[in-house]
Structures are given as structure tokens and as C-alpha cells.
Amino acid sequence: MNETDTPKKRSFPFSLAIIIIIIIFSITAFYQAMNAYLSPSPSPAEGNYFILLGIVGLAMSAYMLLRTRRVAPQISLETQRVSTTILCEKCGFKKIQPFEVGDYIIKEVEPCPKCDEKMMITSIYREENEKEKR
């Protein structure tokens, strides 16, 4: 595995710089708005304008931050629950147990505890966890 194998994240600091600049502008805009409202000759229209600028700037930077946030490499490889059904064809005795390596459908397994007839694996299936059901 050499260097070229992994993607470099060179664009990350650049976008971070843009976000920081926008945040600084927004804060200055809010400061200006406060000044406009509280000055000896208040001008509410100007104050509103700066507040709008500030809000737009903050919203933009928040959006960009969300986009930049690195998605953790999470992969759903949680173990699946796979069950094996063993059936006695003579008396109908049925047993469901977790899958074991070596099991396969139509494999003869241990004799039936009730009638001593050979039992067979009749099905192997995966049960869905609730989350995956749609």
C-alpha cells in the first residue's frame, strides 16, 4: 500500500478557510446591526439589513460545515442471525438452532431424540433485524 492508495484531503483546509471568513463577516454584520440600532441616530432599516446579512452568512457556513463533515467509514457488517431448521420426517420433531459451519440443506444429522430416525436439515435462513425491514 503506497501513498497514492489513499485519497488526499487537500481541499479540506481550503473550504474551512472559506467557512471561517464567512463566519467572521457574519459576526461583523451583527456588530454593525447592533451599532445601527444603538447609535445616537438609530437607523432600523440599516440594522435589519445587516442582521439579514449575518443570518444568511451563518446559515451558509453551517450548511458548508455539514457538507464538509467527514462521513465516518461505517459499514453495516454486523453479524447476521442465521438459523438452521432440523426436522424429523417420521414424527415431525422440529428443532431450530443457530447456523454452524458445515450445515447445509438436505444434510442428514443426528438421530431424532424421540423416534431415533435420522433427521435432516430442511432449511437455513437469515432473520431480518427490525432495522432492515422496510
Place this chain on the structure above:
Amino acid sequence: MSFVPEDGILGLVVQIGWLAFIVVSVFYGQRLQMWTMLREVGSSLTRFKAMKDWGRKTAITVVKEVGKKKDDPTVMIEEFLEHRVYPPVDLDPAGIVWKLEHVLDVRDDRFKDDVKLMAPEADETQIFNLEMMLGCAAALNIIYKIIRHYYLLGKKTMSLYSIMQVQMILPMLLIEAKAYASALKAISQGQPIGDGVGALVAAKLMHGYEQREIAKDTIVAKVPIEDRTAYVIKARGPGANVGKPGEAIKRVLEETEGKISTIIMVDASQKLEGEKRGDVYGGVGVIIGGIGVEKFKADESVLKHKVPVNAVYVREDMGDAISAMRKEIIDSVDPAIEKVKRLILERTNAKDSIMIVGVGNSVGIGQ
């Protein structure tokens, strides 16, 4: 009302800053969009890489566990993951199927030999399973590499369209990669997969009757069913294997001189989003998936002997088809058998000979 405050230079700076920002986004908007896309692809790439690495690691662990080779098989496995198959040229397509079949046969033999070298202690079933598991790991590897290729190419050329293309297919590739990852998991343990539903139908029908090999890794049994004689065909289990159903159909038709009143094929079929998984329906025509060699052979020989082909299919999506068999799908086996029997009663007469072909991967399914 004045937008430029008379009293403050600061206000002016803020406004100029905003103006500059707007100008920049007008002229460099596309570039910014590209950076965002690249970043998205880049972060997906790390996910694909994690999956690829997981696949490789799992493959190595399983091969070591099963094969008990004295020296480390890692290098061999890594070489295996990088293998390529070069299909024959299709400029002059006549006869290409046979060339393709030859290439695939060679590949199969090569893989089995490689796996035997990697895992000397593995039995036949395990060799089949290891081969398919390594195939899944190789698929994860190639998906990752293709995305990386377009990502790096997009970065190099800064072409919006090449980045857009890969960004657009990312969700589909992610579904595919997840399917391969769960296939790898199921097959490494020898669990039956959704694609095996046809093979399971055939297995249940032929269990207890005399079986023989009719084509490579494919078996046939003569089964009395509803007062008819059925030649039931499936791939040999319980190793991961799809057999050669097309070849088997051809040989049975030759053996019986075409005296087969109908062929019924059972297979899993791609469901559309919104359709219910595990539903069993029918149709006509040869239903064999894969690259097309087996379907071609079956098409040819049913035409030659003028035998009608009925299909019974079970709906499932790609993820279901190659991951451990879901409950809904195994529950559809009995309805599928019922459907086959109904077709036999409706379409054929007593004492007829028929063929029932269970298409699909026989991993985890005996007979």
C-alpha cells in the same frame, strides 16, 4: 435610507466583502460545486476502501483457517484479487459463445488450482466456497479501484462531468458493494444464498433418487412426479457452484432424442423496487442468469428440439440474491414446487417425460 453607513468604515468592508463573495461564486461557482462533489466522492471512497480491506482481511483469515497452509497465503491471495479475465473479441461475433465458454472454463480451472495451492487442506466443497468468496473479495477490490480511478482522474482534469458521472453512480455502487460484502460473509461459511432458491426446489424434488453427473458440476435425477417422469437438474451442492444448466439441458434432450414435452425452469429473478420479495410467478422462456453462455446453449437446443420452456421465478433483489437466504425466500420454495406441479398437470399428459431445471447457486444446498 443608505446602505453605506456614513459613520463606519467597517460597514463598508462588510459590504465589499459580500460583493466580492457574490462575484467569486458567480465566476467560480462551478469550481466550488466540483470541490464539494469531489469531497463527497472522496469520503465515499474511504467507505469503499474500508469494505475492500475488510473483504481482503476476511478472505485471508478464512483461507488460513480452512486451508491450514504452512506458509502465509497472503501474497497469493493478493495476486488473486488482481486477476483479470480478457474476453474474446466480438468484432466477428459468430461462435463467440464457445470462445467465451472456453475462457471461463480456463478461468474456473485456474481458480480452483490456485485455491488448492492456497488452501491445501480444503475439501472439495470448501474449495468451491473459497473460490466464490475470493471472487467477492475481488469484486470489492475492483469497485474500489474504479471509484478511485474516476476520483483521481476528476481531480487531475478538474472536469465537472467526469466527477458528476462517478458521483451519480455512487449510491448504486454502494448497494452493490454491500451485497458483495454480505455474499462474502455468507459464502465463507457455506450458507445458502437467495440465488439458490431454484437449486433448492430441484434439491427437494430429487432428494432420495439416484443422481448422476450430466455436465460439469451439474447433476440430474429421474424422478416420478404426478404420474410423469421428470429429469430434475441442479448444480452439485453444497459447494458454491452454478454448474452448467444449459449444457445439462442440451445433453438430456440429446439422450431422450427430444422426447420431452416441456421444460420447467425455476430461478430467482430480479424484483423491481416496490414488488414483494418471495413472490412466485411464472412465464415462458429460458431463465438462466449470468454471462449468457448457458442460456445460449439452452436456447439453441430447445429450438432444435422444439420443446416449450416454462419459467417459474421467485422475486428478490440483488442484495437478497447473493446474501444469506432470507426467511421470505426460503418460504417461497414450497409455493414454487406447487406451481411447478400445477404447470405439469396443466401443460403435460400422464406418462410424459419432462425436465425440471433448478437454476442457481448451490452453496449450502445438498441434494
